[in-house]
Amino acid sequence: MNLTKHLAVTKTSQSRLTSVNFEELSFGEIFTDHMFVCDFKNGTWQTPEILPYQNISMAPSASALHYGQAVFEGMKAYKDATDQLWLFRPELNFQRINKSSKRLEMPEFPKEFFFQGLETLLELDSEWVKPGLGNSLYVRPFVFASEACVQASPSLEYKFMIICSPVKAYYSGSELNVLIEKKYSRAASGGVGYAKAAGNYAAQFYPTAQAMKKGYQQIIWTDSSTHSYLEEAGTMNIFFRIEDKLITAPIGDTILDGITRKSVIEWARHQGITVEERPVAITEIIEAAKSGTLKEIFGSGTAVVISPIDGFAFEGTDYRLPQTEDSFASQAKNAITSIQYNLVEDPFGWRHKVG
Ligand SMILES: Cc1ncc(COP(=O)(O)O)c(C=O)c1O
Numbered sequence: 555m556n557l558t559k560h561l562a563v564t565k566t567s568q569s570r571l572t573s574v575n576f577e578e579l580s581f582g583e584i585f586t587d588h589m590f591v592c593d594f595k596n597g598t599w600q601t602p603e604i605l606p607y608q609n610i611s612m613a614p615s616a617s618a619l620h621y622g623q624a625v626f627e628g629m630k631a632y633k634d635a636t637d638q639l640w641l642f643r644p645e646l647n648f649q650r651i652n653k654s655s656k657r658l659e660m661p662e663f664p665k666e667f668f669f670q671g672l673e674t675l676l677e678l679d680s681e682w683v684k685p686g687l688g689n690s691l692y693v694r695p696f697v698f699a700s701e702a703c704v705q706a707s708p709s710l711e712y713k714f715m716i717i718c719s720p721v722k723a724y725y726s727g728s729e730l731n732v733l734i735e736k737k738y739s740r741a742a743s744g745g746v747g748y749a750k751a752a753g754n755y756a757a758q759f760y761p762t763a764q765a766m767k768k769g770y771q772q773i774i775w776t777d778s779s780t781h782s783y784l785e786e787a788g789t790m791n792i793f794f795r796i797e798d799k800l801i802t803a804p805i806g807d808t809i810l811d812g813i814t815r816k817s818v819i820e821w822a823r824h825q826g827i828t829v830e831e832r833p834v835a836i837t838e839i840i841e842a843a844k845s846g847t848l849k850e851i852f853g854s855g856t857a858v859v860i861s862p863i864d865g866f867a868f869e870g871t872d873y874r875l876p877q878t879e880d881s882f883a884s885q886a887k888n889a890i891t892s893i894q895y896n897l898v899e900d901p902f903g904w905r906h907k908v909g
Pocket residue numbers: 628786788789790791810811812813814815854855856857
């Protein structure tokens with residue numbers, strides 16, 4: 555089926571581009587001129603459209619507002635020195651949004667619609683992507699239940715949308731200290747932790763706010779049944795370097811299958827670094843911290859690629875990570891961003907040309 559010709563495009567009559575100060579962007583507040591929309595009705599996805607970015611109207615009874623039947627993705631587009639646009643492993647975002655939708659009993663989105671919509675949108679709004687390391691366009695695909703009905707059952711209608719927000723290089727500068735969480739859980743076995751379900755994020759706000767009041771910037775989530783194994787850091791996957799080995803929790807139903815995580819693992823193995831994907835016990839990390847074999851902890855995710863952790867706290871004791879020369883965190887970040895911005899060859903085939 556050739557779906558290409560079925561994408562209806564309405565361009566904006568007045569671009570907002572010149573009104574944006576690209577030097578002072580705050581994450582996720584400014585959106586580009588266009589958006590992608592596709593409705594699911596009568597058991598099928600309707601003609602997808604690109605429209606000028608605008609508010610949408612919904613019934614107050616729209617199911618997503620009541621039962622949280624909503625999922626999303628987060629990806630980025632990059633521009634190289636020749637103004638060519640690139641995506642990073644978008645196939646994996648496409649697969650993951652459908653995996654998330656399936657878990658929430660939502661219809662899967664057709665691949666042709668996804669890529670046709672995404673690439674057309676990016677080409678239309680390409681001026682919003684600034685070249686230069688760190689500058690990018692954050693791309694947010696999402697799906698939500700739009701049927702006007704408060705019955706607690708799967709909606710019969712959905713909206714799939716893509717909106718895009720320009721983002722600047724992220725220089726945190728400040729320390730990242732994390733708290734190992736023993737009370738609250740992000741995900742439980744058999745639950746929705748592996749899906750990018752909207753409600754997963756709402757449920758993190760309260761425990762994270764509590765940790766922040768204690769002076770920590772993020773939480774390290776532990777397994778919900780024993781609180782003895784380390785799973786994720788905030789909204790990132792987490793890696794531990796003991797001596798010269800990287801360890802990260804295995805993907806299962808409580809952990810998001812991060813695309814950056816996958817890329818770090820593939821890059822590290824390609825470098826000859828041993829990577830173990832296995833449960834990581836808190837006791838193992840504490841012992842390694844005490845004996846000096848714990849060299850690094852870092853988070854991985856689309857927003858910042860790699861986020862080195864300076865210290866962590868467990869049961870009232872603070873542990874500091876050493877300053878490691880030529881850290882795995884900085885090597886991995888450098889390798890991945892160089893591929894994203896088309897600065898080096900891509901031996902892994904991760905870069906996806908737009909257009
Ligand atoms: C819970 C959670 N873990 C991990 C990640 C990192 O995933 P990715 O590398 O695909 O951005 C994210 C961000 O999307 C997340 O929300």
